[in-house]
Amino acid sequence: MTIHHTRPTLNVIRLANGEGLDLPAYESKGAAGMDLRAAVDADAPLTLLPGKRALVPTGFIFEIPEGFEGQVRPRSGLAFKYGITCLNSPGTVDSDYRGEVKVLLANLGEDAFVIERGMRIAQMVIAPVTQARVAEITAAGETARGAGGFGSTGV
Numbered sequence: 001m002t003i004h005h006t007r008p009t010l011n012v013i014r015l016a017n018g019e020g021l022d023l024p025a026y027e028s029k030g031a032a033g034m035d036l037r038a039a040v041d042a043d044a045p046l047t048l049l050p051g052k053r054a055l056v057p058t059g060f061i062f063e064i065p066e067g068f069e070g071q072v073r074p075r076s077g078l079a080f081k082y083g084i085t086c087l088n089s090p091g092t093v094d095s096d097y098r099g100e101v102k103v104l105l106a107n108l109g110e111d112a113f114v115i116e117r118g119m120r121i122a123q124m125v126i127a128p129v130t131q132a133r134v135a136e137i138t139a140a141g142e143t144a145r146g147a148g149g150f151g152s153t154g155v
């Protein structure tokens, strides 16, 4: 992949429960997201029953650079094979958040899913964001679309 811009640095702080875990990493040269690993106890894998959700620790604090966000997204393989997804997808990690990043996994499959320590459970995309100024006005500007939406152009 040709990098067309300066790569921001993501500072990470390893927590006690992250001891020994691989750093979040891009698994291929052009991967959009870095994979996040489950920091569950090695002796106590987490069993996610069908229809249930769980907040899974990653073992790290991330200092998301200002002007960016972390988007926590499902891994398509886990979704396809087991129905495992991120309930709040995409999860939002704010640049001023200094707590442990966690992944809200949900099991939409039919079978129990066991999450072992170090398993790659989700991926995080670092994406630029803009904070808009909010300005209240009295009438919206006219457009051809107007108020048409939700299928107004056909399906």
Ligand SMILES: O=c1ccn([C@H]2C[C@H](O)[C@@H](COP(=O)(O)OP(=O)(O)OP(=O)(O)O)O2)c(=O)[nH]1
Pocket (backbone or CB within 6 Å): 072, 088, 090, 091, 092, 093, 094, 095, 097, 100, 101, 102, 103, 104
């Ligand atoms: O998948 C996620 C989503 C969020 N967070 C953390 C980082 C984020 O900065 C914070 C707040 O997330 P969000 O704004 O989505 O949740 P909220 O319900 O609005 O909580 P808050 O009132 O703390 O903003 O929770 C995670 O670790 N993982």
Ligand SMILES: [Mg+2]
Pocket (backbone or CB within 6 Å): none
């Ligand atoms: Mg919030």
